Amino acid sequence: MEPDLFTAAAEDRQEKDPASSPLAVRMRPRTLDEVVGQGHLLKQGSPLRRLVGEGSGGPAGPSSVILWGPPGIGKTTLAYVVSQATNKRFVELSAITAGVKEVRAVIDGARRASGGYGKETVLFLDEIHRFSKAQQDSLLPAVENRWVTLIAATTENPYFSIISPLLSRSLLLTLQALTDDDLRGLLRRALTDERGLGGAVSLPEDAEGHLLRIAGGDARRALTALEAGAGSAIAKGEAEITLETLEEAVDRAAVRYDRAGDQHYDVASALIKSIRGSDVDATLHYLARMIEAGEDPRFIARRLMISASEDVGLADPTALQTAVAGAQAVALIGFPEARIVLGQVAVALALAPKSNAAYLAIDAALADVRAGLAGPVPPHLRDGHYKGAEKLGHAQGYLYPHDLPGGIAAQQYAPDAIHGKRYYEPTRYGAEARYADVVERVRKRLRGESEG
Structure with missing residues (x-):
């Protein structure tokens, strides 16, 4: 897709009047050396350096690159720098708005440009997972x-979201979240660089710290907030962006969390692992992030119900009841009050004694069944309520537990293939300590052994 007249005019205007562009655009790196962070990708001899022809006499390697990482860390920037470093046309499409027709138009244009005047094309496709x-x-x-x-x-795991043929033909580069030091360097450069604010204002340490906190590792967000704060300070005739001015300009930090992408799964995973680790404060932090990001409360409630069985289990048999009641309450009342219910359930689970014994037991039993350890049901346990069952020996010799002292019959229940196997190994945590004593006594009775 060739740029239209309006796009060309806008680009020409930005070139003649750079100040008309957003700060994040003006500070976009022009070379790999200006890229912030991603040191693991930018070292000498790296695949990315070779891609732009550094140290090898020309571009090398695959002609397809997949950049994977969270938002705001420079994926678009890297694509642009590659096009500039290799002197290629740069065409950008978003998978949100573009389809096969637009992609084919770009490819046709690239072939014409290459054949007509020898200009190769970089096609940057954002959010390819869509x-x-x-x-x-x-x-x-x-x-x-x-x-x-x-x-x-892509912000999503490419092994799940990108087809294998394309993945196998591509150089996969994993981008890492920007550190505070990375962003601090970027902000200070933007304050002094002529492409940025050119020293028009300064940024005190407390305001800088606040900017780093609200940026959440997102370079675009950091520069956008800096630009807003600078604009307010200049409008007031102030020489520095005070913390008060910055807070007024930015108003509120947006939570760095995409409920449709990797962050959705990462934060949900952190919530469950914090519950499992009994860290109630971390649990509340991740729960708050999910709520603030607009996560579906029913999704949160479902995760809590699973945790109640997987991580608390029989150490506190009431945990699942609490989680189910919480899910029902959430479905009835919704946000914003649902946050109170979710908070109560999350705290209860985090502080409950933990056991995954029941979870491990069912998985161990499933593993044996899937491995073929099943075998026929013992004849005395088979259905005897049909004509001919007695001749087959079905239900013959079955001992009815309710007719026996203690309600336990010394007979075989499991198939021969797994007879004697122990799947459930209770812990001594919380209420499960009682189950540990019970299960040992019961197993002895089933084997016909005395409890003494």
């Missing part, structure tokens, strides 16, 4: 024939 399998398939000919250098960005 493309269907068929849409991703449409990219393969261009990648295989090197009609374009495809740089695709």
Whole structure:
């Protein structure tokens, strides 16, 4: 897709009047050396350096690159820098708005540009995980024939969201979240660089610390907040962006959490692991992040119900009741009051004694069944309520436990293949300590052994 007249005019205007562009755009790196963070990708001799032809006499390696990482860490920037470093046309598409038609138009334009005046093209496809399998398939000919250098960005695990043929033909680069030091360097450069604020205002340490906190590792968010604070300070005639001015300009930090992407699963995972680890404060932190991000309260409630069985189990048999009651309450009342219910359930689970014995037991039993350890049901346990069952020996010799002292019959229940196996190994934590004593006594009675 070639740039239209309006896009070209906008780009020309930004070139003539850089101040009209957002600060994040003005501070976009022009070379790999200006890129913030990602040191593991930018060291000399790295695949990314070789891709732009550094130290090898020319570009090398695959013509497709997949950039995987959280939002705001420079995926678009890297794609742009690659196009600049290799002197290629840069065309950007978003998988949210583009389809196969738009992709084919870009590829056709790239072939014409290459054949007509020898200009190769970098196609940057943002959020490729939103493309269907068929849409991703449409990219393969261009990648295989090197009609374009495809740089695709995703915030989701590419092994789950990108088709294998495209993944196998691509260089996968995992981008890491930016550190406070990375962002601090970027902010200070933006304050002094002529492309940025050119020393118009300064940023005191307390305001800088606040900016780092609300940025949450997102470079775009950091620069956008800095620009807002600078604008307010300049409008007031102030020479520095005070903490008060910054807070007024930014108003509130957006939670760095995408409930449709990796963050959705990462934060949910951290919530459950904090409950499992009995850290009630971390539990509440991750719960608050999910709530503030607009997560579906029913999803949170479902995760808590699972944790009640998987992590608390019989150490506190009431935990599942609490979680189920919480889920029912959440479904009835919704947000904002549902936060109170979810908080109560999360705290109860975090502080409950823990046992995964029941969870491990069912998984161990399933593993044996899937491995073929099943075997026929013992004849005395089979159904005897039909004509001919007695001749087959079904239900013959079955001992009815309720007719016996203690309600336990010394007879075999499991198939021969797993007779004597112990799946459930109770802990001595919380209420499960009682089950540990009970199960040992019962197993002895089933084997016909005395309890003494």
